[in-house]
Amino acid sequence: MSLFLHPLITLNIWSDDHGIDVFYLLSLFFAFGIWLVFQRYQRASNSAVPFKFSVPEPAEVGWKSFVIDDPTLTSHETNEDLLPSFTIQGRKYITSFDPATGLHIQTYLADGKEEIAQKIEKADEAQLSWRETSFTQRRRVVRSLLKWMVDNQNICAKVACRDTGKTMVDAALGEILTTCSKMEWLIAHGEKTLRPERRCRNTMLAYKTSEVHYEPLGAVAGIVSWNYPLHNAWSPILAALFSGNSIVLKCSENVIWSTSWYIYIIRSCLEACGHDPEIVQLVCCWPEDADALTTSSLIKHITFIGSEEVGRKVAVAATKHLTPVTLELGGKDPAIIMPGTDLNKWVSTWMRGVYQNVGQNCIGIERLIVHRSQYDDLFDIFSQRVTKLRLGSVMAPNDQGYLSPVDCGAMISSARFDALEHLITETEEFGNGVHVEGGKRHKHIYNDKGTYFLPTVIGPVSSDMTIAQKELFAPIALIMPYGTVDEAINIANSTRYGLGASVFGPDQRQCLKVARELECGMVSINDFGVFYVPSFPCSQDLPFGGTKYSGYGRFAGPEGLRSLTNPKAIMVDRWPVFVQTSIPKVLDYPIRSLTTSWEFTAGLVRFLYADGWRSRIRGLITVINASRK
CATH class of the missing domain: 3.30.160 (Double Stranded RNA Binding Domain)
Structure with a gap:
């Protein structure tokens, strides 16, 4: 048996x-x-740790406030009519409002240089204990946040919608799904990425073992944009915490209300898990005070997500203490459509790529590069579709009191509307035959204080047009015809940017060949943006970033996580009792004979690296003879 x-x-x-x-x-x-x-x-x-939290009133559908009587809604600067009853003399305030409705949300006291310095010091002090936590403890924090987000995704999305004017679907795809993917990856692969790893040995040091240890840097900073307030805040925070760092996050003044709540959730979770919530600090200030963060000697790394103009200023400021910087800047992402592609098969993907988050997406498709034989069909398909898109606020209830059925929300503000309309008019006048569908701001019948821009299609557009070179960051599709595949590649590479790209076609091998010719950091084949949320089990396993004027460095994936650490090389003896490094007498100071010592080292090089075993044996004999002299 x-x-x-x-x-x-x-x-x-x-x-x-x-x-x-x-x-x-x-x-x-x-x-x-x-x-x-x-x-x-x-x-x-x-196991996940539950924790208590409160839900802000503006996150409720149909929440009422008063509309800011400002027809432009271009600034969040101090509004004298909206200051709290008690104010601090000489300090600036930030006015927060819903861009889809114009409803006033709250007024905040902006951080000054002194407040920023104090928050940096708190983060730096708290990191000393956090860096000693185990990966198990860090995983528990991430797992707790993941469970909380899955259970509360509805309220998470509504908070983002209220502060940015986006739709629930855009929030689900760009905020919830990507952030959950980030946490899933950290739980499954974070420790493997950061634990000490063995490196290969060479022949001369075969008796030693080499390792790389990824040590926390200390207090790091994240300076992030407003287009995805949840994900842009949580992503650098999660990476910083899992790698053993504390973090000072500077959010945009456009989304201080939502970001404050998202940070409150993380700090509540840390406290429930028995950790000091001071390891996460939130800063929101005006540009003139931002140097207090970027030039601080206590900040050991800066992750910046935003415009090229501001990114340059951050990079220059960081040179004061040689602080390393990761820059994720603008993009002008192309989608090359190979000849013979079934347009109807992929048009839904292209629509999502262009109009997701009303075009306020760093890896959104801005240029559709299509063969001349299919240009008219593609322009007609897009034109018919965009005219059916519904604009509005999901947070303004319909007749039944539920979320309003809208396809596109508001843009963050109307600050760029004049420039966009001027650029579109200039493109129409550039040459004969340019057609525009949409192309102007929209006055919503119910939300007339909202900042809406009509979904737009423009074509045919050529590379020498200004609109083909500037990042639009708006719901605008440029359709650009080409004759040969080489011409399509040249069009795709013709801008100063190189963030993401897509290639679509019936022959995947041909698409892959084109993808290798594109000057960018990421490419999707027959898809859009999936290099940031790949499929299970390796979600978030790819580095995210670009080349040229789209920035440098990477976040996400092993490369991004390790960029927040100091890679320390350590070598130890494998058998210290039996073999350790010693200096041969022929090389010991003072050297007795330069000729003999040279013969010894030359023979050693030949023995270790010569091509062929006969040469190596002669080198070994030289070493032995020289050591006997």
Whole structure:
């Protein structure tokens, strides 16, 4: 009678010596029991921790406030009519409002240089204890946040919608899904990425072991844009915390209300897990005070997400203390449509790529590069579709009191509307035959204080047009015809940007060949933007970033996580009792003979690296002879 433990292993229970077999069996059961206890402990120590939180009133559908009587809604600067009853003399304030409705949300006290310095010091002090936490403890924090987000995704999305004017679907795809993907990756692969790793040895140091240890930097900073207030805030925070750092996050004044709440959630989770919430600090200030963060000697790394103009200023300021910077700047992402592509098959993907978040997406498609033979069909398809898109606020209830059914929300403000309309008019006048569908601001019948811009299609557009070179960051599709595939590649590479790109076509091998010719950091084949949210189980496993004027450095994936650490190389002896480095007498100071010492080192080089075993043997003989002199 045998007990099968593995297809290749059996344990005989009955034999001539029953006592020995029973002992082995009991030992096996005992070991299995210990393993079960360990697994239960691991699950308990990694289980999500619930925590209390409050829901802000403006996140409710149909919430009422007063409309800011400002027809432009271009600035969040101090509004004297909206200051709190008690103000601090000489300080500036930030006015927060819903760009889809114009409703006033709240007025905040902006951080000054002194307040920023104090928050940096708090983060730096708190990091000393956080850096000593185990990966198990860090995973538990991330797992708690993941469970909370899945359970509360509805309120998370509504907060983002209220502060940015986006739709619930845009919030689900750009805020919730991507952030959950980030946390899933950290839980599954974060420790593997950051734990010490062995490196290969060379022949000369075969008796040593080399390792790389990824150590926390200290207090790091994240300066992020407004287009995805949840994900742009949580993504650098999660990476910083998992790599053992504290973080000072500077949000845009456009989204201070939502970002404050998202940070409150993270700090509540940290506290519930038994950690100091001071490791996460939120800063919101006006540009003239931002140098207090970018030039601080306590900040050891800066992740910047935003415009090229501001990114340059951050990079220059960081040189004061040689602070490393990761820059994710603008994009002008192309989608090359290969000849013979089924347009109807992919048009929904292109529509989402262009009009997701009303074009306020760094990896959104701005240029559709299509073969001349299919240009008219593509322009007609887009024109018909965009005229059916519904604009509005999802937070303004319909007749039944539920979320309004809208396709596109508001833009963050109307600050760029004049420039966009001027650029579109200039394009129409550039040459004969340019057609525009949409192309202007929209006055909503119910939300007349909202900042809406009509979904737009423009074509045919050529590379020498200004509109083809500038990042629009708006719901505008440029359709650009080409004759040959090489011409399509040249059009795609003709801008100063190089962030993301897409290639669509019936022949995947041909698409891949084109993708290799594109000057950018990321490419999707027959898809849009999936290089940021790849499929399970390797979600978020790819580095995110661009080339040329789209910035440098990477976040996300192993490269992004390790960029927040100091990679320290350590070498130790494999058998210290038996073999350790010693200096041969022929090389010991003072050197007795330059000729002999040279013969020794030259022979050593030949022995280690010569091409062919005969040369290596001659080198070894030279080493031996020189060491005897």
